Amino acid sequence: MHIAIIGAGVSGLLTALELIEQGCTVTIFDQQQAGHAASWAGGGILSPMYPWRYPREVNHLAQYGKCMYQEWNAKLQPETGIDFEIHETGMLIFDETDFEIGLNYKDQYQEPMQHCEYLEREALEQVNSHVSEQFQHAIYFPQLANVRNPRLLKSLITYLKQHPKVEVIENTWIEKFNFHNHHIQSIQTSNTKHYQADQFVITTGAWSNCWSEQLHLSIPVEPVQGQMLLFKTPEKWLPTMCMNKVMYLIPRLDGHVVCGSSMDHLGFDQRPSVQTQQNIYKACVEMIPELANFPIVKQWAGLRPSSPTGIPYIGQMPEIENLWANFGHYRNGLCMGPASAQLLRQLMLKQQTLVEATAYSPQRLKSNLSNVV
Incomplete structure (x- = not known):
């Protein structure tokens, strides 16, 4: 299966990592240099700040962050020579x-x-x-621990760029989706180049609202x-x-x-x-x-x-059979990132999920649209 991922922040990179581990081929696109937006700029605390102030769904994903990063670091460091520097400070x-x-x-x-x-x-x-x-x-x-997120991103990007099943295309703005019925046939860049794939994933972080008009949805990010x-x-x-x-x-x-x-x-x-x-x-x-x-x-x-409750949108987008979401993590994208990517991979490949997926479903976006109308 060939999957196109739009957005090379931590959500897109970890999603790619999960999918290639299952034998998928991945093309990752980013409008600028990979890993240089919010994922790079954050602090890297591997927990929601004041977890009791967040919905349980945020904490359900965040609780896996530290152990999953430790596992990925052990796997990637011998290949990249880069340590995530997971620092257990309390x-x-x-x-x-x-x-x-x-x-x-x-x-x-x-x-x-x-x-x-x-x-x-x-x-x-x-x-x-x-x-x-x-x-x-x-x-x-x-x-509680923190991860040195610039090093984390550098390791992920280095590993993915040298992987035979991955292509990373940077400084490329995806202009639109090309549909046939309820299926995306290709994506088109700002310079009118077309890219085809079997499945498409939106991991565009703070820019995710830009898809609202094309998808006839209200994306509150x-x-x-x-x-x-x-x-x-x-x-x-x-x-x-x-x-x-x-x-x-x-x-x-x-x-x-x-x-x-x-x-x-x-x-x-x-x-x-x-x-x-x-x-x-x-x-x-x-x-x-x-x-x-x-x-x-x-x-x-x-x-x-930012998203209304901080609960990200993870799963199949409404009424489009080959478009998926992993965005809207607000302040907790780094600590929710590994479990979010794993959950999306499990949904895409019809595997058993590590958490109950319904609360994260992008089907919520349809109700947003009805509220607007």
Whole structure:
């Protein structure tokens, strides 16, 4: 089976990986360089931030993220020479209003990644001695990890580009689908070139709404800008991830600390702003005052594919027999990515699914359209 995947972010790349493992042939298209949109720009926390604030369907997929990335890293690293750098730092959350609900969530669902404990100041200092004195307690998630997403993407792209069953076509905008009845015969690029395949997959993230008119659907996915800062500290200086008021600090193995993130509805504008940079800087130094002693080495912004509930659209698109979806992951595309790709592969190849698939079905898009009409 030959499958065309439109979009080479983490969702498209992992979908390709799942399908070639089953013997499929894959062509991946991207409007720019592969892996350079939201997937590259995010922080790489392998859990939803405050999982109790999300629908269960988000957490059902996210709980597989860490173990699946560990398995893929073990398989790909010998071939690519690139380590994803899955860093098991644990996380401290300082939001007092979330302490009780976080601890209750842990007891109710018994998900290993979400095991947490309440720490008072003395125990907190033993876990992370750099935390500001203003925080006298926290909840601590010892099993949470982060993945260094630029390295993850580089490994995926390197592996796929050298694979005999994969073609990657970059800097190519797919203009339209060419239909016959309820079947896509080919896709057409902006320079009128046609590509045929047996099945087609949309993994276009924040750009997914652009298909609404052609498909006669209302696709409620829009870009939400998130801005980030990068500090450089000594290696292993910051021992844990930290979070307060939706702002987070993520230590990398080499001493870089990723800080974010903002939420701005600015269309497709990816330009960082000075005011947002200052807001992030202030929030981060409030958590870890000593960060002020270290240089900011980079700032950037990316576009999240916002969707109404954060539950992605995974499965067959309405009324088109060979078109599939894997988009709309909002803030959790990296941690849901491996399980989302596996679920789509299982649906496409009519295999048993790892989770109940109905809640993710793109058939929901038909009800969106009826609401608009």
